[in-house]
Amino acid sequence: MSEQKIDGFELKPGFKGMASDTGSDQTMFKGVHWGKAMMWIFLLSDTFVFSCFLISYMKGRGSTIVDWPNTSEVFSLHVGGVPVPLLLIAIMTFVLITSSGTMALAVKYGYEKNRKMCGWLILATAVGGLTFVGMQVFEWSKLIHEGVRPWGNPFGASQFGSFFFMITGFHGFHVSIGVIFLFIYTYKVFAGHYESKKRGWFTKMKGDYVEIEILGLYWHFVDLVWVFIFAFFYLW
Amino acid sequence: MEETNKMNETTKKEEQTSTQKIGIYLWIWLLLFVLSFFSYMVDWYQFQGMLRWSLILFFMFLKAGLIMAFFMHLFWERYALVNVLLWPMTAIACFIFLMTAEFKYTLFSRFFYFVVGGV
Numbered sequence: 001m002s003e004q005k006i007d008g009f010e011l012k013p014g015f016k017g018m019a020s021d022t023g024s025d026q027t028m029f030k031g032v033h034w035g036k037a038m039m040w041i042f043l044l045s046d047t048f049v050f051s052c053f054l055i056s057y058m059k060g061r062g063s064t065i066v067d068w069p070n071t072s073e074v075f076s077l078h079v080g081g082v083p084v085p086l087l088l089i090a091i092m093t094f095v096l097i098t099s100s101g102t103m104a105l106a107v108k109y110g111y112e113k114n115r116k117m118c119g120w121l122i123l124a125t126a127v128g129g130l131t132f133v134g135m136q137v138f139e140w141s142k143l144i145h146e147g148v149r150p151w152g153n154p155f156g157a158s159q160f161g162s163f164f165f166m167i168t169g170f171h172g173f174h175v176s177i178g179v180i181f182l183f184i185y186t187y188k189v190f191a192g193h194y195e196s197k198k199r200g201w202f203t204k205m206k207g208d209y210v211e212i213e214i215l216g217l218y219w220h221f222v223d224l225v226w227v228f229i230f231a232f233f234y235l236w
Numbered sequence: 237m238e239e240t241n242k243m244n245e246t247t248k249k250e251e252q253t254s255t256q257k258i259g260i261y262l263w264i265w266l267l268l269f270v271l272s273f274f275s276y277m278v279d280w281y282q283f284q285g286m287l288r289w290s291l292i293l294f295f296m297f298l299k300a301g302l303i304m305a306f307f308m309h310l311f312w313e314r315y316a317l318v319n320v321l322l323w324p325m326t327a328i329a330c331f332i333f334l335m336t337a338e339f340k341y342t343l344f345s346r347f348f349y350f351v352v353g354g355v
């Protein structure tokens with residue numbers, strides 16, 4: 001969270017504060033690290049990308065005259081011969097929420113300069129993300145074996161495959177990038193780069209635990225997008 | 237506006253960031269689990285029609301709101317940042333509205349020309 005006290009500047013709360021922050025002829029996001037502001041702007045643009053995917057899915061699904069495949073059957077898993085609807089998707093959802101929770105705690109412990117705890121929690125988050133990607137690979141290969149292709153499938157409307165691979169693929173790509181960075185930052189935290197103020201590779205910015213919050217924003221965003229995909233693609 | 241000029245990059249970086257209590261994160265975490273479980277139950281019990289759609293949307297927005305407000309700290313951020321992030325979302329709502337009209341028209345055309353056979 002932003003630092004709420006700035007020397008020599010009165011930070012007014014609420015909309016009054018917004019007006020004075022915006023009209024102060026200075027930096028607009030008072031007390032917000034530039035890296036964090038930039039991450040938010042990136043996430044805002046990413047929101048639009050995912051919105052476009054989901055809206056095109058809505059348009060595609062709404063305008064087809066062939067029945068849409070029943071997702072609760074398509075994504076069911078057989079446990080002991082009994083089909084359990086959406087089982088894998090439910091587990092994936094819980095795994096991603098778990099990793100989101102560990103990330104939130106990692107940010108908190110980072111700001112408290114609890115290096116070990118922060119590192120272990122980021123590692124746990126990375127392992128959760130890796131598990132998620134692994135299950136997604138399993139899901140993809142299962143569907144491909146069953147004959148789902150971007151141009152058609154045995155279950156119903158032929159648009160199903162292209163939307164499925166596009167939307168979950170783009171989300172899975174985000175998760176994979178996140179996992180790579182989570183492992184890198186696990187190393188950076190354990191190596192004590194934020195205590196020694198070591199600089200990063202792309203920046204002259206001195207290492208600080210605010211980087212963990214920026215990483216956390218990205219990771220929570222990935223979870224946030226999954227909330228929408230889960231609701232619209234799998235449950236709807 | 238005297239005090240405004242005193243603020244500069246160096247002074248604000250020295251401040252120690254205060255953190256929230258761990259309880260709030262654990263509560264939100266638990267709530268997210270419970271809400272996800274409920275939205276899975278919507279499918280488990282095969283609710284259909286308006287009930288299904290409204291429940292899905294309700295749990296979805298609640299989960300998204302909790303993640304953004306507490307995990308992404310928007311609840312504690314200044315309004316200057318929060319408003320810059322949230323107002324653009326109305327553009328998405330407009331786009332959804334436009335595309336709803338569009339898919340209804342496409343569906344009508346397909347029925348009319350492919351099923352009914354045109355005029």
